[in-house]
Amino acid sequence: MFNTFGRILTLTTFGESHGKAIGGIVDGYPAGIALDMEMIESEMARRRPGSTKLGTARSEKDEVKILSGLYNGVTTGTPIAFMIENTSQISSHYSDIEHKMRPGHADYTFQAKYGIRDPRGGGRSSGRETAARVFGGALAKQLLSSFGVSIGAGVIEAAGIKATSYEWNPPFPPPLYAPDCPERESMINAIEKAKEECDSVGGIIECRASGVPVGIGDPVFGKLDALLAHAMLSIGAVKGVEFGSGFEAARKRGSENNDQMRMENGEVRFLSNNAGGILGGISNGNDIVLRAAIKPTPSIAREQLTITDTYEDTDICVHGRHDPSIVARAVVVVEAMAALTIADALLVRRCYER
Amino acid sequence: MFNTFGRILTLTTFGESHGKAIGGIVDGYPAGIALDMEMIESEMARRRPGSTKLGTARSEKDEVKILSGLYNGVTTGTPIAFMIENTSQISSHYSDIEHKMRPGHADYTFQAKYGIRDPRGGGRSSGRETAARVFGGALAKQLLSSFGVSIGAGVIEAAGIKATSYEWNPPFPPPLYAPDCPERESMINAIEKAKEECDSVGGIIECRASGVPVGIGDPVFGKLDALLAHAMLSIGAVKGVEFGSGFEAARKRGSENNDQMRMENGEVRFLSNNAGGILGGISNGNDIVLRAAIKPTPSIAREQLTITDTYEDTDICVHGRHDPSIVARAVVVVEAMAALTIADALLVRRCYER
């Protein structure tokens, strides 16, 4: 219930940033798929700290060990467990602030909820947990690929600078994982500037799924957009999500926002995609389009007011190797959660195929 | 899986807009609560069509019959089933367009998914289904009330006009269910104007939950904001959701967006609420604040291009008694879904109370 995502295809994750290992179990994955290990490796690399100049200076190896569910490299239909040992963690970075609640982090809420917390690096609420999602997402993508579905995401806004015109041809290159647009360089510079100023910035990630057949997702509480919204907001730094015309839909008239339809060569064609590929919770054959808002990294090397874990006022300055923005590294995490959600919905759909 | 929401406290809904009845089952509701029937009645009235000049001219009675789970007016811990008979539906309004796919509606996706659909009034994907949610929400609110939690929502933007300054003192009055603000009258006029022009408009609803204790929600996939996002996007017309500073967080620096903390009279106080009351998926004691974007009503009495259910091009003009904007009537639905989500999370939390 708490650490499991999905209904038929599920990912359960475990691990704290400075514990022995993080990892998870992918269950409900079909048998008979020869996993592409290089693809998994390359997906893990996209999220790995230290992989780009925009990120933290931490260099984690993030080597994934698969413990079960494979026989001669082929999935057997049984649970695929995997782990990534924590090797590069330097807990001493946290000894200064062990007893302080970092603003914008879950320190206070964990302490209040559980009466205990692992103070090293955020423990369970560390972004490091998302490495397990990227592994799960890589498997989901391989499954989706066999159904002709592809998922791509990119940064379309960072530090308040929006990409104005771009083509959508993912995957997009590091360090920003943004589409080629006039503003890309400025975004990168703004992130670096924030770092110099001991501050951080956020951004917006767009994610699109292409090739999703009509009929995925269910009316009412199993709406595909509801499941994707759950998926996105389960990522720690995400503070909002929208589909298709999204919040702008609220400002449009029905005559503008409705996607009209025509037949074209025997296929249904929508004249626009304000719906973001989902009508009444069910995919309509268009690209599924969503955007997730990423907040600025809360760990900053500046004085901030806070309290201790014995509930006294104090100040805090979070040193350590933190990303000035996690928007770039979150791209592959957004893709992973979208892939897991859509793959699950696609399997559920198969129960009812006529 | 498909028509059930929640984990411990669940709402399962049923019914098509022009079938015999709509309704549902609330399960996991605590025993021993004397239900306030007038409150339920008054919640239902807030959603009911024809209740305000802004809405449709349809006048539905929406009389709820409770079928089980009560003994002498007190809940017994067993499932509370309820139904609302469909009495005022005029299916002939739909005979013209029975074979046409209404743009912006789920007609095409239902037909493609199921190979069959109830063409009368949207069938299962009709907004009428939300009446069952309002009933469930009313029960959730009564439960929350016993824990000191209250939920209120209001329209803060309609037809592109934003409320600029207002106090938050819900419930807000009909017809718009918006807080008292300089723009309220303009919003109402803009909705009426859209109606005159055979068009429709959308808007944004803010919802706040007060009195939520610290520690509700879970890290990772059970994050309270993830559950709320799922809840919101399960409402047909919602195209986006954000928490606290939301999409604006993406444009702020960490130093601005972090909510700093101080002790005040032995209580933890946050100096701001950019987090929207949730840190790491767990409530922090602040008001939970979210906003949902409502798209313009897709049913409009204008010519639009579409296709038939035998996949040929056609035009459509959706007559009938439709709301020019559903933003006002959606306020109580947003509250209901927030209440169900938070009440469920609160019950889950109790398992672990020390």
Add this chain to the structure above:
Amino acid sequence: MFNTFGRILTLTTFGESHGKAIGGIVDGYPAGIALDMEMIESEMARRRPGSTKLGTARSEKDEVKILSGLYNGVTTGTPIAFMIENTSQISSHYSDIEHKMRPGHADYTFQAKYGIRDPRGGGRSSGRETAARVFGGALAKQLLSSFGVSIGAGVIEAAGIKATSYEWNPPFPPPLYAPDCPERESMINAIEKAKEECDSVGGIIECRASGVPVGIGDPVFGKLDALLAHAMLSIGAVKGVEFGSGFEAARKRGSENNDQMRMENGEVRFLSNNAGGILGGISNGNDIVLRAAIKPTPSIAREQLTITDTYEDTDICVHGRHDPSIVARAVVVVEAMAALTIADALLVRRCYER
């Protein structure tokens, strides 16, 4: 969680024996199935009180109203809600014993759990709740039938008298719903004798599912026999369940109990069926065979020692119209739960069909 059974195909039930109605919601049922209403009616009749001389003298009409999920008699893929109004209940029968805990019933545990209970006729724990299961089972059987699966059950032991030799050709006839065997008449007489003596008896029901394809059910916690065991023990009067050679397997040697295999006309044939059609939790193509032990009806018109709801010693004699044995009426309930379980597992299996 509490009143819902199944994973993809679910049945949620509601209702107390003397409330307004009982009923439920079947969710996840495929679209496009023209329901056979006569078959539903005839299934309901098999469970209905007063239908045979062995049962209670109560005559309930048990008319089912379908409230949703059908369009022109064909399922639409949306939830199928149904209700049976309680019309023949005579609550006055319970006024004598309203404050007494009936031995063998859930009166005491309900009172202790909820602090409140509906004392009329057992309330939620009444056998009347199983009418909703019979309806759900009828739908499941119709679905299974389209996959070539049939379910049949019969009484093979009553009042301690075992059927010795019989052919398995269900459905079996009332009043006992037992296969034609030398002991059938004695069983019926023994039940009638118990009634005359103001006592009650139990029995054993065997249930077989034929035509279940190989590969249904999952290893580990989703084993088909585990799901069926859950299903059977969810029926109030069932105190045990066994599969294939069952408890006798514990007394056999491996060399006797293993089902050896041979190819026959290109098909796998097992030389015996001690496994009851399930190996490692997965159907093996043989008939699935289970037996459920039904306890004697706890309501008897004899003095028994008990306590009041204010926790004082008292005596009780449960008058009213009770079955001297519910084993006959439980036959269709056992079938219904088996059908729901297997239909659900079959749909889940389809997700992974190659």
Add this chain to the structure above:
Amino acid sequence: MFNTFGRILTLTTFGESHGKAIGGIVDGYPAGIALDMEMIESEMARRRPGSTKLGTARSEKDEVKILSGLYNGVTTGTPIAFMIENTSQISSHYSDIEHKMRPGHADYTFQAKYGIRDPRGGGRSSGRETAARVFGGALAKQLLSSFGVSIGAGVIEAAGIKATSYEWNPPFPPPLYAPDCPERESMINAIEKAKEECDSVGGIIECRASGVPVGIGDPVFGKLDALLAHAMLSIGAVKGVEFGSGFEAARKRGSENNDQMRMENGEVRFLSNNAGGILGGISNGNDIVLRAAIKPTPSIAREQLTITDTYEDTDICVHGRHDPSIVARAVVVVEAMAALTIADALLVRRCYER
């Protein structure tokens, strides 16, 4: 869905007998419990192969590594992942029979279901998977212990020899883990004799939970006995389960089988425990009593008829280090599953405590 057990407190397991590791994730476990590692170690030892003369000659070390969820030895409320590396497996034992379907095993059903299987030692359906359950059960027992609940099981029948008179004072000693009874030595001899004769035997395990408060479990589909039945039948070798008087209830009269009640020193006392501690699915404060039937080990060193994985007739003789009976080693597994089920139900109950 497939490899997860429980609702609030869940155990998800992974691993094949001859893969890299087996293990699992315990989720929903309360924070703040200092785990007793010695107790876990000693529970693991009870199941470990080679630990008694009755079992297999395989000697597995079964060292458990906890990967997450602990901070300074105390649970933090986050998922507790654990693994046991497979070190002593000798896959060559299986090369002879790699392409043969072992009778009584899941070889054929796995092959038919997945189109692929790990032929080494049963793969996922190996009894080795239960080591993960024993770990989960050890944690559940520690949690239950803090609520005053204790779980004990023992062999009460083996090779057709029933224990006649015994006291219930678990834990019972190896090698048979049976209560002290006149027949214990004969049971042990019968198992050894079966081994000499290249055959195997089964048995019956009784399990009792003491100290379970009144009110655990839910009416209808969440009945505590239904959940326990699911738990028991999820153990590979279990072919039947019964509660209280169980199958014998079917042969009793209501007047014998009902547990009458009296007040005694202000406490409710049942004059018998035919119900096995559960009435209407809810615990009644008595000991919960269940019995599980264990089939004889299917792996026997005798010629048996079977087929190959290319569907041709063949013979098989399963050499290797197999238990002549797994009834002794299954005792701790039965306890573990009972503990997980009751601990979960107890946490669920807490949501509603008044």
